[in-house]
Amino acid sequence: MEDIAIALDISEVRTGSFDGFEGMLLTDQARSVGAILANTRRGLRRARFTIAHELGHFLLEHHVLSYETGFRCRAQDLRETRESRRHQKQETQANQFAIGLLAPVKAVDKYLSQDPDLRDAQQLRDALDVSLEACLRRLVERRPEPLAAIWSKDARVRYWHKSNDFPFIQLKQGDRLPQTTQAFRVHADSKSGFTAFLESPPMAWTSRDDIEIFEQTRLSPSGHAVTLLWADNEARDDVDEEADPYHHELSEPRFR
Ligand SMILES: [Zn+2]
Incomplete structure (x- = not known):
């Protein structure tokens, strides 16, 4: 450089x-x-x-x-x-x-797995010698899914970064992570490493209760953690449409 x-x-x-x-x-x-x-x-x-x-x-x-x-x-x-x-x-x-x-786009995209995964950001960090935080921001920008990354220390939010199609995040700097989340439990257990993706209560992070959110956390031994949130904005809507696939085009406009 x-x-x-x-x-x-x-x-x-x-x-x-x-x-x-x-x-x-x-x-x-x-x-x-x-x-x-x-x-x-x-x-x-x-x-x-x-x-x-x-x-x-x-x-x-x-x-x-x-x-x-x-x-x-x-x-x-x-x-x-x-x-x-x-x-x-x-x-x-x-x-x-x-x-x-x-971290040019071409180099980044080679490290993206089929599904979102915090491990990809870590591999990117090691390959490109760029911080994990910068790599994760890159991953959130490059992946097609609605994603957010939330950095925390001792179960309190430091800051977050999200893609445009991820719903509004309610948490502010200094807020405690909601106790209903896996991210909170990871801090409580102080077990460093990666978790799997688990379903998470959407209202813990956003004001939406009509979507599904999955969360994965990486905790480092220093107590710093990052949580990757993956929203499925369509989850509940799909059920409606399958029940009545043709009707909504003919009916009144739908308000959400
Ligand atoms: Zn500057």
Whole structure:
């Protein structure tokens, strides 16, 4: 990653343990100079992603500097996927650039199994040397099923990422995982490793009771866990339609 950055006119990449930011790009609006700092406190895989993210700010020349001498990016910026405000949009674009460089679609798709599985993200991590979190975000984006990934520590939600067709998730940062879920029991039992996919009460995660949700969790010995949710949005509707396959086209519009 450093070699790529240098080849693209970055003068210096410095890694180390820094306070208050994950990555920094020292530059000016015209990009006449560019130097990257990347924090290694969260590991070398994370630092590689950070370098790629800062390189994104450098190459995306329309990005407006976030402070007078360049870009200073925090941990939450490196997770940004929203596009509503300029700052968020720039961070989202830098993240898309970074993940495209580190985990190209062609390489990712080779590791996807028939059905969603957290193990695929772990294999991807080992093959591409990108963090498990970034690999899992990639998996959620690339797979056709409605999926969500929920990161938790000590049975409390840290953050989540979902595909557009996954229903709205009710849980906020700091909320306790619902006790009716397998994810909660995994934390309670502190047994590290992967679980199987189990059916989960949909109302524990969403406001919908008319769908089916399946959950799989991976717990690490440090108490960090990630849960993959797989929604079957059609589950209950199919039953209705099978009972009366032709009728609804002729009847009143159906409201849900
Ligand atoms: Zn940034």
